Amino acid sequence: MKxxxxxxxxxxxxxxxxxxxxxxxxxYFALPIDTPESHREYGFIRWFLLxxxxxVFVDEKTWYLLVYSKCKYLDDATNLCGIYETRPKICxxxxxxxxxxxDHYVYEQYFELPEQxxxxxxxxxxxxxxxxxxxxx
Numbered sequence: 001m002k003x004x005x006x007x008x009x010x011x012x013x014x015x016x017x018x019x020x021x022x023x024x025x026x027x028y029f030a031l032p033i034d035t036p037e038s039h040r041e042y043g044f045i046r047w048f049l050l051x052x053x054x055x056v057f058v059d060e061k062t063w064y065l066l067v068y069s070k071c072k073y074l075d076d077a078t079n080l081c082g083i084y085e086t087r088p089k090i091c092x093x094x095x096x097x098x099x100x101x102x103d104h105y106v107y108e109q110y111f112e113l114p115e116q117x118x119x120x121x122x123x124x125x126x127x128x129x130x131x132x133x134x135x136x137x
Contacts, residue, residue, distance in 0.1 A: 017101040023079035042121035
């Protein structure tokens with residue numbers, strides 16, 4: 001039977017979640033993207049989703065491109081940073097206080113397949129068209 005990962009509250013004093021985590025934050029990166037407003041812009045997102053290991057999500061009304069790609073310096077044996085002392089500033093600024101250790105994170109929207117963004121775009125853009133100035137409620 002596998003060892004159960006302790007909850008954040010069960011982590012011993014002096015230890016951090018990283019010592020028990022599979023290194024989730026080092027296995028992807030997410031970049032903010034413009035909120036799509038046209039068929040053309042949704043087409044760009046569709047293109048992202050045609051690539052392996054790419055997804056798009058919305059969090060607090062901001063759209064992100066998420067690419068699942070393990071950091072070259074994540075140690076496979078320990079799931080810890082292999083260049084911790086010289087890691088980039090973005091890694092230094094990241095805090096384990098609000099990390100994804102618990103697996104409870106839910107996005108407002110999450111798109112993995114190009115068909116999902118096509119359906120969403122049609123629904124959103126058609127809805128906006130119906131809400132024009134001459135629309136009857």
